[in-house]
Amino acid sequence: MFAVAWGGNEFTPLLVMYRLDHGYSPVVVDSFLFAYVFGIVPALLIGGPLSDRLGRRPVMLPAPFIAAAGSLVLATGADSSALLIGGRILSGVGLGIGMAVGGSWLKELSASPWDPRAGAGSGARRAAMSLTAGFALGAGAAGVLAQWAPWPSALAYLVHISIAVVSGVALLAAPETRPAVPADQRVPLREDLRIPAAGHRRFRYVIAPVAPWVFGSASCAYAVMPALMAPHSGGRPVAFSALLCVVALAAGFSIQALGRRIDTPRSARAVVVALAILVVGMAVGAVAADRLTVPLALAAAAVLGGGYGMALVSGLLEIQRIARPDDLAGLTAVFYSLTYIGFAVPAAMALCVQAWPTVFSYPMLFAIGAVVAVASLVLVVLRSGVDTESGDSESTPLRRSRIYPAG
Secondary structure: OHHHHHHHHOOHHHHHHHHHHOOOOHHHHHHHHHHOHHHHHHHHHHHHHHHHHHOHHHHHOOHHHHHHHHHHHHHHOOOOHHHHHHHHHHHHHHHHHHHHHHHHHHHHHOOOOOOOOOOOOHHHHHHHHHHHHHHHHHHHHHHHHHHHOOOOOOHHHHHHHHHHHHHHHHHOOOOOOOOOOOHHHOOOHHHHOOOHHHHOHHHHHHHHHHHHHHHHHHHHHHHHHHHHHHHHOOOOHHHHHHHHHHHHHHHHHHHHHHHHHHOOOOOOHHHHHHHHHHHHHHHHHHHHHHHOOHHHHHHHHHHHHHHHHHHHHHHHHHHHHHOOHHHHHHHHHHHHHHHHHHHHHHHHHHHHHHHOOOOOOHHHHHHHHHHHHHHHHHHHHHHOOEOOOOOOOOOOOOOEOOOOOOO
């Protein structure tokens, strides 16, 4: 999971390089960032249920090698938008499999008989921290190499290929946790792709409102802010972009252990805290986008990164609370698919500013984001009494459960 996350985010600090050195426009560059969603989402939605059907191992094993193939295409395609998009999609496929299947596999390995000492929620925390560490170190290494090492358009990707291949070989030793369903007992695949738990009221009213903020906040921190700060970064725009990535993701990584302690089955407290942090983060982002100073940019990245980390781990904990064993991988995939909607935010912001410059500015768009975060927070607070019993969908009556008392 660390290796595929590295491959997914090594591209981000290089956005400034592609814009300044290769002549791509801001909208096109941000579209490259979003392109890998077209690999992630299908891999999430198909890979998760497929691993429930075939087992975790056969679906997960190709992931690091697909991610390595994506890096190989990106290393050779700096001046080709088609190759950059193709490489990003391959990276997305590897990451999508890693997130949905790897997250479920890791959750199952974080319990008896494989790890009897693991506490409740260890699987969600380990998955979230593995991804965040990969995102942060991949971005940091890529930015440093692109700024100061030779072959700025290729070397970072070659480093990732090595990491992915080594991790892929090491993955062979991991034990299977979910045996394949016998062929004569399998339902049609289209039935496996249905995720009834996605209709659970708690999923709709607590998890869905926070999910797009996971990468919506992160992408604002390490895609939008670096582009705005490029002329104000002391002549090192790629390195400064990497620094903002690392600051945001380090904050996200650090807060995830706290998120597990804040989380409780008696309320949606962790999700509420995540959205409250995001309100503050978007407000700080508005000020930073207006002033364009290094300290404010770093502060915005840190707060937005903290919101990202809390949103990610709280969402995963909620998923693991309401999912049935047969729905875990699939529901995790649906959650991650919603999180990646957030990667459309930088492209949407750039398009608004480019198409309607007299109407929109980045400070205004960050302020609008803060208002939307407040609306999400209010919705979750009002509906956080929805019960957490797993398995029911649209037909589940809206009621207060024993563990969600009124008030």
